[in-house]
Amino acid sequence: MTDEPKTIAFVLYPGLTLLDLAGPLQVLGALSELGMPYRAVTVAERKEPMGTDTPLSLLATHTFAEVPRPAAVMVPGGGAPTMRALTDETLLSYLRGAAESAEFMTSVCTGAMILGAAGLLEGREATTHWLFLESLKEFGATPARKRWVEDGPMITAAGVSAGIDLALHLVGRIAGDEVQRGVQFMIEYDPEPPLGPLDWSAPPRELFQQWMESSLRQGLEGHPELLARLLVHV
């Protein structure tokens, strides 16, 4: 065996939430810059430009077929397109195959639901975007309201920006505190939300209820059984 770098595969699919992907990709991509034996790649069914939930299209470096046995996998989340991905058998079988040998299977936001749909969260504690937390039960997982949850090889993060925290945690697991601190300085991660921390005593759920419902209905058209199970949690 040669001393090849271990591969961290970031999974792309059409319509994903950009920041779910970009936070962890920036953080874990820094491992190789800091001399650690890891390389990040982006994988997709095809190497063609695909849209995101922002006005930006992305192009992966590799196809799923080219990276069948990554050391770690990261699945970003999103709205309707992520719900569509819950029944994308090409994507789900890629994840099942990768999970057989990966050290870490990770997700950000509703990416956890994709891991769940692949059958990988059965009996595990996991988290996801706060709006969809209860939905994890439909995939046999135990929802936990935390910034990130590590249960064996499965590491799931809360919504969108939580991927940065998860990725820094993973850098620490892989390379230790000093490297983690270096990456944190590199991305100058010393957050100052202008309005301060979120007030979880009164999350504005009603602001997003229509968006949640239409995400599920659009994404799961033609899959009435799964749709019905997930609509319960809206």
Place this chain on the structure above:
Amino acid sequence: MTDEPKTIAFVLYPGLTLLDLAGPLQVLGALSELGMPYRAVTVAERKEPMGTDTPLSLLATHTFAEVPRPAAVMVPGGGAPTMRALTDETLLSYLRGAAESAEFMTSVCTGAMILGAAGLLEGREATTHWLFLESLKEFGATPARKRWVEDGPMITAAGVSAGIDLALHLVGRIAGDEVQRGVQFMIEYDPEPPLGPLDWSAPPRELFQQWMESSLRQGLEGHPELLARLLVHV
């Protein structure tokens, strides 16, 4: 005049730092989802895939020529490719033209140096990535060690992840606290850096000195005068 949405133009150039772009794009892109009369676009010299500092290529929605008069502009930063952009006259003249009528000209990280190279920070207070803070003096700006700095229409953020805070601030300026809070919940921005806040009493400058110098030397090859001025601050 029709009631067309105002355009926020996110400037792409080859090799940019992905998270500098993705944080603000996710946050400000949410304005239209929340019914505000703004639209985000990505602009570049050409609509062709271009690399970033991660294993991901990007494709803009518009050319510079197609969006000559945006209401706001955001310029991401990076390493050597950003230093190269300091002498990219096509990019700089796009920014100068846009600045004539834009309400806000914003930057993340070393994107501030590009605004500076375009002559837009002369006499202004500004910030950038902590490693390059003193470099802003070379563009006639007064460096300020803050998460973001607003001086007239120029709003500059500190390194990489600071773009999220700047963008939330801008959402508040545009649409008020309630919308800002909604976006903050949408991206679940309630940061928990695993190692806590950065310790600014001992930033690991030596860890990055070689990287800074090589970024400048690579990016400013053929521009010895500007290179010499910026090397002073390494």
